[in-house]
């Protein structure tokens with residue numbers, strides 16, 4: 176009889192979960208744990224905490240949902256608030272486990288966690304939540320093309336998205352496992368719901384699947400995604416899958432399969448292709464993080480270029496609170512503050528405005544997004560910020576958006592600005 180610990184990270188689901196599948200295949204008993212590293216939620220150089228109320232609530236809901244899923248399979252979740260290496264070093268001998276299984280992650284801190292854990296216990300790392308399995312890329316991750324188009328051209332020539340791994344029918348977990356941290360695991364200040372929010376996100380898998388089904392079942396939404404994806408107002412101009420993808424409540428391959436199912440019924444079109452194209456962007460930033468490690472989080476970026484920008488608190492706080500005086504920027508920042516989410520068009524504009532108009536160090540904006548976004552993902556967030564700041568993998572120099580022009584194009588009637596005004 177052998178036991179293994181399953182360290183859940185950004186893969187908070189039981190379906191198509193490679194680490195869970197591997198642990199259940201190789202061992203008789205599996206002990207599932209989520210470890211919240213306080214360092215990743217605490218204060219940072221610019222003075223504010225790294226996770227705010229919306230992100231904490233969403234994560235708490237995802238964790239509670241995972242516990243419920245595990246219970247339906249005869250298991251249960253333990254939640255620990257601690258440094259992962261220390262926690263696992265203690266749990267492995269205490270529970271006579273022979274190994275730890277986990278999903279590999281590409282953020283720099285996450286890579287450091289893996290190295291620390293592997294130095295203390297036997298750690299088996301399985302594939303990250305990417306559309307393409309890293310082993311199926313037509314080049315080693317360390318030889319990733321610098322520019323997205325080159326990456327896409329190469330991978331699209333040799334396309335392979337793996338089939339899902341089986342969900343265990345039952346998970347044997349010893350008596351007494353489970354519980355752990357106080358619930359909720361990530362305490363936060365109360366949230367007042369804003370009546371202007373066009374959509375309510377909840378972190379559990381049922382909500383993720385409901386959204387996937389809503390968006391991909393008929394031609395109205397996915398079928399016109401390419402035309403609507405730059406929208407700002409309303410709930411259905413884009414998939415809104417990102418928060419569940421970031422926590423791993425939803426797998427990238429699950430979104431891909433929903434698109435393929437849609438195409439089997441309604442036929443492929445530019446819009447259904449474009450959803451997969453966006454998932455490739457997501458993969459591109461994941462593999463970029465794997466290749467560049469710590470540079471993704473440093474001021475000079477992966478391009479090793481000098482970055483402009485100061486740390487002026489007055490200008491930065493005006494941006495955070497949506498009172499710069501630029502109505503389009505302020506509307507987007509107010510939506511973020513009130514809901515924990517913002518459209519892609521909005522993100523590009525507010526990031527450009529912070530860096531190129533307000534002259535602030537881009538990392539302050541990246542940390543603010545890390546705090547605020549319920550879909551915060553280290554690779555997507557820091558990769559996109561570097562892109563806008565001109566220190567990442569954008570072939571063009573410093574991508575500045577003209578907020579007045581952008582508002583004219585994407586909010587011609589001013590309805591979005593009025594909504595969040």
Ligand SMILES: Cc1cc2nc3c(=O)[nH]c(=O)nc-3n(C[C@H](O)[C@H](O)[C@H](O)COP(=O)(O)OP(=O)(O)OC[C@H]3O[C@@H](n4cnc5c(N)ncnc54)[C@H](O)[C@@H]3O)c2cc1C
Pocket residue numbers: 404413414415416417418420421450453454456457458460517518519520522523526544548550551552553555556557559560563
């Ligand atoms: C400054 C900045 C910071 C960002 N920070 C994050 C972040 O922390 N987490 C995050 O998930 N996305 C981030 N994005 C990317 C993008 O804005 C969001 O993924 C997208 O808005 C999520 O909405 P959606 O799910 O409706 O996307 P859809 O338009 O429906 O796209 C489908 C999926 O494709 C992926 N995707 C789309 N665009 C991008 C992109 N530019 N980069 C990476 N993946 C993409 C997402 O997983 C998304 O869920 C950031 C973009 C910018 C400009």
